[in-house]
Amino acid sequence: MTVAVELYRSVPRYVAARAVGERLPGLLAGPLAPLRLVNRDEPQLPADGWGRVRPRLAGICGSDLATIAGRTSFYFSPLVSMPFVPGHEVVGELLDDVEDLSAGTRVVLDPVLACAARGVEPCSSCLAGKTGRCDRVTVGHVSPGLQTGYCADTGGGWSGMLVAHRSQLHPVPDHMTDIRAVLVEPLACAIHAALRARPETGAGVLVIGAGTLGLFTLLALREFTEAGRITVVAKHRGQREQAVRFGATEVVEPEAAIGSLRRSSRALRLKPERGKEFLLGGVDVALDCVGSRSSLDLALRTTRAGGRVVLAGLPVAGADLTPLWFRELEIAGAYTSGAERVNGDEKHTFELAMDLAAEAPLEGLVGATYGLSRWRQALDHALDAGRLGTFKIAFDPGEG
Numbered sequence: 001m002t003v004a005v006e007l008y009r010s011v012p013r014y015v016a017a018r019a020v021g022e023r024l025p026g027l028l029a030g031p032l033a034p035l036r037l038v039n040r041d042e043p044q045l046p047a048d049g050w051g052r053v054r055p056r057l058a059g060i061c062g063s064d065l066a067t068i069a070g071r072t073s074f075y076f077s078p079l080v081s082m083p084f085v086p087g088h089e090v091v092g093e094l095l096d097d098v099e100d101l102s103a104g105t106r107v108v109l110d111p112v113l114a115c116a117a118r119g120v121e122p123c124s125s126c127l128a129g130k131t132g133r134c135d136r137v138t139v140g141h142v143s144p145g146l147q148t149g150y151c152a153d154t155g156g157g158w159s160g161m162l163v164a165h166r167s168q169l170h171p172v173p174d175h176m177t178d179i180r181a182v183l184v185e186p187l188a189c190a191i192h193a194a195l196r197a198r199p200e201t202g203a204g205v206l207v208i209g210a211g212t213l214g215l216f217t218l219l220a221l222r223e224f225t226e227a228g229r230i231t232v233v234a235k236h237r238g239q240r241e242q243a244v245r246f247g248a249t250e251v252v253e254p255e256a257a258i259g260s261l262r263r264s265s266r267a268l269r270l271k272p273e274r275g276k277e278f279l280l281g282g283v284d285v286a287l288d289c290v291g292s293r294s295s296l297d298l299a300l301r302t303t304r305a306g307g308r309v310v311l312a313g314l315p316v317a318g319a320d321l322t323p324l325w326f327r328e329l330e331i332a333g334a335y336t337s338g339a340e341r342v343n344g345d346e347k348h349t350f351e352l353a354m355d356l357a358a359e360a361p362l363e364g365l366v367g368a369t370y371g372l373s374r375w376r377q378a379l380d381h382a383l384d385a386g387r388l389g390t391f392k393i394a395f396d397p398g399e400g
Helices: 011-020 025-029 062-068 074-079 184-197 212-224 237-245 254-265 293-301 322-326 349-359 372-383
Strands: 002-007 035-040 050-059 089-094 106-109 162-165 169-171 205-208 230-233 250-252 268-270 278-280 283-288 303-311 330-333 339-342 345-348 366-370 392-395
Touching (some): 002 372, 089 184, 106 162, 184 283, 184 349, 205 212, 205 293, 254 268, 254 278, 254 293, 293 303, 366 372, 372 392
Parallel strands (some): 283 303, 366 392
Antiparallel strands (some): 002 035, 339 345
């Protein structure tokens, strides 16, 4: 048996969380959460090439919080299996010999449960190394689940045990601390988003949001692209200060964003009879690292005609898509990781993220860790992290 925080199907709690969770987020860590601390049977190894992993640290991601709050789309319903143990940002200890990795190796988890993990013939995306686009995430050795942390059979990081396929495991260098290693997966997502943005040399870029994903995307833009002026929209003071340290040209509050971008891009600012202002002109590329209606609205309304908008944060419905049509914008999703081409070389995003995690100024970004028994306090902290000046909250399953 293993202790785990488990998300289970509860229609009344889902409806309640969706109705009031955004206005009263504290309730999501209390009576509204469709979560429970349980003793579960340890997950079984589905096939050869799999091994058991004991999580050492497991981060709480924005998509985890959106799932708990009932803010994710029903589109995902056939892509998960319940009950499942959340947690896909994981550094752990491998407990079995798995191909070339020996028991005792520290590993970080690439959570996507793609064709190799499922024991099926590789789809065209997996053949190209684009495992985040896998078409087979509902079949094969394990139950449906787009990732570890959303699959009933694999377990997740918010537990004492999970199972993972060799294709998901990346060994951690001895010199890297667990605190840095638990940030490798979100760094990989941010690097992928920055590379999907494809800013040209000197391009004006807007990054909306300065939580972990937004800050890491800023870091990746500076490390892997030749972007010029980067404006970051940050809600809280601590986020604004960190964005400056990570290389933002300018950091603005949401209410000041349109005015600032009008001045820096020399755009024309227009005010509709009803609704929000927008620009004719604006940035070349915008990355939405929040995934809210207002953040996508801002991206669409401040990107120049023919520009590119990247959805890096898990999106919600409701944005006005008129600018997408009228300004002939390109819109792109940025989900997880895969094969990347950087400076003419092809590398996996996790390889790039591991190198960046070893060198980047990441001290203090993991603001607190909690044992599994304190899951309510952990989620409460994560839901209010921005206001409290915290960026990443993690579970330490070995903590009492």
